[in-house]
Amino acid sequence: MxxxxxxxxxxxxxxxxxxxxxLGREALQVKHYLVAPAQVEAELQRLQRGFTLALAELRRIQLRIEGDPASAELHALLDVHAMLLEDEALREGAEAVVRARRYNAEWALLHQLGELAREFDAMDDSYLRERKADLEQIVGWVVRCMRMPTDSPSGSTPPPGPLGQxxxxxxxxxxxxxxxxxxxxxxxxxxxxxxxxxxxxxxxxxxxxxxxxxxxxxxxxxxxxxxxxxxxxxxxxxxxxxxxxxxxxxxxxxxxxxxxxxxxxxxxxQTLQAYRLLQEELAQVRQRQQSLLHTPSVTRDGQAIALLANVELPGDCTAALRSGAAGIGLFRSEFLFMGRHGALPDEQEQYTAYRDALLAMEGLPVTIRTVDIGADKALDGHAVARHRQEHSAMGLRAIRWSLSSPEMFRTQLRALLRAAEHGPLSILFPMLAQLSEIRLVLQLLEQARQQLRDAQVSFGPVRVGAMIEVPAAALMIEQFLEHFDFVSIGTNDLTQYTLAVDRADESVAHLFDATHPAVLRLIAQVIAAGRSCGKPVCLCGEMAGDPQLTDLLLGLGLQSFSMHPAQLLAVKERVLAADTAALQDWAQSVLQSREPQSLLAQHQSPLPAAPMPDATAPAATD
The missing domain is CATH 3.50.30.10 (Phosphohistidine domain)
Structure with a gap:
């Protein structure tokens, strides 16, 4: 066919x-059997040896790519996998199953994987939910290591994965x-x-x-x-x-x-030839965009536009710099909190990670969002089923979770304040919707400052901002701006909450539309309010990295975009070709339209675009 x-x-x-x-699916097939009481200790040693060998191999891979800037994200991925390997919840949970039920080590490890996987499935945040795949990968690695002959030296390389085979x-x-x-x-x-x-x-x-x-x-x-x-x-x-x-x-x-x-x-x-031609055109487009790397991001009518990067890990900062980002518009701190199962990161661990990100950006501004997780119950593993039934997207998540644990929150705030000595740092608070939340957040921030003063620990100045991702926050934007130095629009959640569409639910995902008139009007209202009172507004959702929406956002007055580093040059090209004054009337017509998608589709970009080879090819899925 x-x-x-x-x-x-x-x-x-x-x-x-x-x-x-x-590559074969290589389903993780393990034998299930019970060990004799006298063999329990030997089984525990075999389990420990599997973890030790897997961790050693991860570190060897990191050494192979050390110093290669193109592998920064791979290095950071290996760091996360190493952190999961060192997490007591996985290893000690499997050990407990061996002791209590006398399962063989592989069976016990898969049993514990199943327990933890259910916790990850219950998380609302997509980034955290997808860490389940990382957990499954390292469990497979540990199992392969356990299958090595016991007389193999401790530094031996474990059997390769499917690609290596x-x-x-x-x-x-x-x-x-x-x-x-x-x-x-x-x-x-x-x-x-x-x-x-x-x-x-x-x-x-x-x-x-x-x-x-x-x-x-x-x-x-x-x-x-x-x-x-x-x-x-x-x-x-x-x-x-x-x-x-x-x-x-x-x-x-x-x-x-x-x-x-x-x-x-x-x-x-015919199809092959069409795509070979398109491949050549796209290569030319990318060469053209690459030449813009060091060009200042200024529109034709002289408006300076800040193009920033979204990052997940400190190691991602390398890619942000390579892309020409003017700073980090959104650094997600969740990676420090995932898979901890009650053993949350202490102040020093957090401080070190935030400091490393600031140092990596070489003096460029960094905005770090306080932890945005699905729910507290998903972290410690209790009442997961109940949590899922209560739909965590509207439950105890993000700032609500932080405020429910003030000491944990102050720990993160102290770490952020200390890191601010190493570069320009802004703190971003997610999912705020109530003035009472704003007052409490700022009160806890001041308490964190006072705790550092009392301990005679130095810290730096920070700007404070609010994520606008709940419709209530967008509608109350003037009051929000009275309390914050800046705001950032999170279009992914703003769209989800405005349209009552869970973007992770495949049965309704087709209804998720960031260009819905209601969503666009909320975005425009936030941008206009920020400009009116002279406070910066950044947009850091998926819309920011979509070149097809750049003209619209510029016409609405947006001057700060934050996106994945790989999207930055394509957006910069649109910015350089834009005349914001000329785009204003068109943007308002889109805003007032009952069907803005049709006006967006008709909008003629001044840039050459590589056409689709045929009409049946689907649109992008972002």
């Missing part, structure tokens, strides 16, 4: 064309990425594209060393670590395809159109 189309999630950009290297049998050609726009030589006509159910950190390392053209994965989402690494390495990738590894056969010809999350299996000659 030719031209079979598989839809997934767009997480990077570019087009890859090549032959499929399909495939490479040992068939070495793919050394080739540049098929869509490279940096002047690299054209790749061979048929490089390999990896198709897998999932890809772990060791597999991702092969993309750094063996230069596959791209990859397709059944699992993953926008914030999965495979997606983050794909963007950082500029690899065309489509994830979340569900059944691609079953539907695609070894050596099938593939087109991976990463920008729109599309995979075409066995294209006919």
């Amino acid at each position: 030719t031209n079979q189309r598989i839809k997934g999630i767009a997480v990077s950009r570019g087009i890859a064309i090549g032959r499929a290297m399909v 495939a490479l040992s049998a068939m070495q793919p050609p050394q080739t540049a990425h098929a869509d490279a726009g940096d002047g690299a030589a054209s790749p061979p006509a048929q490089p390999f594209i990896v198709v897998a159910h999932d890809l772990g950190p060791a597999d991702m390392l092969h993309f750094r060393l063996d230069a596959f053209a791209g990859f397709v994965a059944d699992t993953g989402g926008q914030t999965s670590h495979t997606a983050i690494v794909a963007r950082s390495m500029d690899i065309p990738a489509v994830v979340g395809t569900r059944e691609a590894s079953r539907r695609i056969h070894q050596d099938d010809m593939l087109i991976v159109y990463a920008d729109v999350g599309l995979v075409i299996v066995n294209p006919d000659a």
Whole structure:
């Protein structure tokens, strides 16, 4: 069958064309048996040895990529996996099962994985929810390590994952990425594209060393670590395809159109030629955009526009600098809190992470959002089922969770204040909706300052801001601006709450529309209020990184955008071509339209765009 189309999630950009290297699903099959009481201690030692070997191998991989700026996100991913390996909840939970039920070590580990996986599933935040995949990957790694002969030296490399096994049998050609726009030589006509159910950190390392053209994965989402690494390495990738590894056969010809999350299996000659032409056009577009890296972000009518980066981890700051970001508009602090199961990060650990991010940005401003998690019950593992029934998107999450635990919150605030000595730092508070919350947040911030003074610990100045992601906050924006130095619009949650659409629920996800008239009017109201009182307004949701919406946001008066680093140059190109004064009337007509999508579609960009090869190709999924 030719031209079979598989839809997934767009997480990077570019087009890859090549032959499929399909990896087996490698389901984690383990034996289930009971051990004799006298063998319990030996089983515990085998479990501990598996963790030790897995952690050692992670550190070895990190050493292999040490100093490579292109691998900063992969290094950060390995840090997260190491943190999960060191987390007592996984290892000690499995040990308790071995002692209490006398399960063999592998069975006990999978049992504990199931317990923790249910907790991750209950989290509302998509970034935290997708960390379950990281947990599954490291459990597979530990199991492989446990299967090593007991007489192997402690420094031995564990059995490779599915990609490593495939490479040992068939070495793919050394080739540049098929869509490279940096002047690299054209790749061979048929490089390999990896198709897998999932890809772990060791597999991702092969993309750094063996230069596959791209990859397709059944699992993953926008914030999965495979997606983050794909963007950082500029690899065309489509994830979340569900059944691609079953539907695609070894050596099938593939087109991976990463920008729109599309995979075409066995294209006919006409389709293949069309996408090769589009591939060349996109490469030219990227070369053009790359030349803008050091160009100041100023519109044609002289408006300076701040283009900032969203980051997940301190290691992501390297990619932000490489993209030309003027600073960090949103640093998510959740990574410090995930998978802790009651053992929350202390002040020193948090201070070190925030300090490292500030130092990495070399004096550019950094905005750090206080912890935004799904619910307190999801962290400690209690009452998970009840939590899911109560729909945590509207429950005890974000600032509500922080305010429910003032000492924990003050710990984070003290760490942030201390880190502010190392660079310009702003603190961003998520999901505020009540004036009483605002007063309490500011009161706790002042208490944190006083605690540092009393302890004679130095700290720096900070700006304070509020996330506008609840409709109530947008409608009360004037009162919010009385208390804060700036505000940031989180369009993902603002859209979700305004339209009553859970964007993680596939049954209603098609109703999620950030250009809905109600959403656009709330955004415009916040921008106008900020300009009226002379306080900065930043937009840090997915809309900020969509070049098709740049003109609209500029016409509404937005002067600060924060996005994934990979999106920054495309948005900058739009900014440089824009005349904000000329866009104002058009933006108002969009705002007043009953169907703004039609006006947006009709809007003629001054920039050349690479057309879709045919009308049947789907739109982007962001």
